[in-house]
Amino acid sequence: MTKVALCACPNYEAGNVASAVERAVALCGGMETFVRPGQRVLLKPNMLSAAPLAQRVTTDPAVVRAVGKLVLKAGGQVVIGDSPAIDKVSRISRVTGMKDVAAELGADLIEFCRPSLAKTPDGSIYHALELEETALAADVVINLPKLKTHCMMLLTMGVKNLFGMVVGPRKSQWHMHAGADRIMFADLLLDICRTVKPALTILDGVWGMQGRGPNNGTPCHLGFLGASCDPLAMDLALAPLLGAHPASFPLYSAAVRRGLVRSDGSDTQMVGDDPNGLIPQNFQLPVLESAMLVPRFMSGPMRKHLTSRPVQDPGLCRDCGKCAAVCPPGSLRFEEPRHAVIDHLTCIRCYCCQEVCPANAIHFKTGALVGIVERLRAIMPH
Numbered sequence: 001m002t003k004v005a006l007c008a009c010p011n012y013e014a015g016n017v018a019s020a021v022e023r024a025v026a027l028c029g030g031m032e033t034f035v036r037p038g039q040r041v042l043l044k045p046n047m048l049s050a051a052p053l054a055q056r057v058t059t060d061p062a063v064v065r066a067v068g069k070l071v072l073k074a075g076g077q078v079v080i081g082d083s084p085a086i087d088k089v090s091r092i093s094r095v096t097g098m099k100d101v102a103a104e105l106g107a108d109l110i111e112f113c114r115p116s117l118a119k120t121p122d123g124s125i126y127h128a129l130e131l132e133e134t135a136l137a138a139d140v141v142i143n144l145p146k147l148k149t150h151c152m153m154l155l156t157m158g159v160k161n162l163f164g165m166v167v168g169p170r171k172s173q174w175h176m177h178a179g180a181d182r183i184m185f186a187d188l189l190l191d192i193c194r195t196v197k198p199a200l201t202i203l204d205g206v207w208g209m210q211g212r213g214p215n216n217g218t219p220c221h222l223g224f225l226g227a228s229c230d231p232l233a234m235d236l237a238l239a240p241l242l243g244a245h246p247a248s249f250p251l252y253s254a255a256v257r258r259g260l261v262r263s264d265g266s267d268t269q270m271v272g273d274d275p276n277g278l279i280p281q282n283f284q285l286p287v288l289e290s291a292m293l294v295p296r297f298m299s300g301p302m303r304k305h306l307t308s309r310p311v312q313d314p315g316l317c318r319d320c321g322k323c324a325a326v327c328p329p330g331s332l333r334f335e336e337p338r339h340a341v342i343d344h345l346t347c348i349r350c351y352c353c354q355e356v357c358p359a360n361a362i363h364f365k366t367g368a369l370v371g372i373v374e375r376l377r378a379i380m381p382h
């Protein structure tokens with residue numbers, strides 16, 4: 001039985017975070033269970049972009065500090081790293097204060113840029129994956145995700161955070177490979193997770209993000225930390241508590257199909273605080289707009305009009321060009337001033353442009369078919 005711990009943590013005040021982290025880790029067996037003296041321990045926070053902390057895009061440094069101190073107490077050496085989709089680790093760490101926390105912990109702060117081929121475990125879909133060498137060489141990986149919504153995968157928590165183990169441009173290649181097929185992308189995430197095998201996952205849910213996450217949603221106070229030795233078990237236990245129907249959560253569908261979890265969750269035990277008193281009932285999930293709703297044999301123009309598609313609001317645009325740089329199939333061209341030209345026939349609806357836009361200037365316009373599905377969903381009982 002895999003334990004998933006929930007611990008109340010009202011804010012990022014250092015004392016509150018330290019005691020909540022200590023309690024959550026104790027409920028999972030204690031840091032000494034995972035870290036032995038002299039071991040090199042990689043902490044992997046979510047460092048998606050250099051957004052101010054109040055936007056709740058990145059794992060709060062207070063959580064990283066509290067976990068890092070427990071690792072030091074257990075005799076481990078701390079390394080902090082990520083491969084951000086937007087901006088560089090150096091800039092993100094300056095803006096968010098992660099740089100100061102790394103200095104306080106005596107930790108190296110690194111940008112993942114050394115891909116290394118790793119064999120995946122038996123039962124994987126992919127035989128081998130190119131992942132960050134530092135992560136593969138670390139004695140212990142501790143996964144420190146932020147609780148956020150995700151326009152493509154519904155939610156990003158423990159499993160999705162490990163996509164950051166894929167180095168820079170390879171991320172776009174994977175998006176291109178999986179396209180709008182969320183289950184295929186979920187299979188990739190599961191293989192990454194099973195290959196990296198984080199010893200412990202501690203989720204920053206003190207403040208999370210709802211709506212159009214993971215970069216342009218709205219902050220949401222949740223007031224808890226989650227923890228588990230198994231990020232998949234944690235994600236699947238928390239998703240329904242956040243209002244997600246299991247069938248709408250691609251990780252659930254992929255994991256059940258592959259026999260990695262029981263469909264009824266009976267292999268997971270919740271410990272710690274009562275989720276009913278902790279998690280708000282009105283958490284706003286994104287509307288999953290998908291090209292998958294239209295069969296592949298349908299012609300391009302039909303897909304274009306029936307499915308949701310990215311549109312740019314030039315009035316909000318800041319001329320940064322990041323949307324064009326990230327677009328995996330090269331369907332989005334940027335022309336100054338403030339004009340994104342999008343070829344909706346070749347666009348794979350991967351949401352990368354929306355995710356990287358620092359100005360929230362790209363939205364998905366609901367297609368006719370998606371609109372019908374959403375209206376039906378609204379009037380049908382859950």
Ligand code: SF4
Pocket residue numbers: 310323326327328329330331332342346347348349350351352353354
């Ligand atoms: S235009 Fe946007 S959604 Fe379409 S493929 Fe490019 S990055 Fe992905």
Ligand code: SF4
Pocket residue numbers: 312316317318319320321322323324334338340356357358359360361362
């Ligand atoms: S639409 Fe967004 S990402 Fe693209 S150039 Fe404008 S501000 Fe940058």
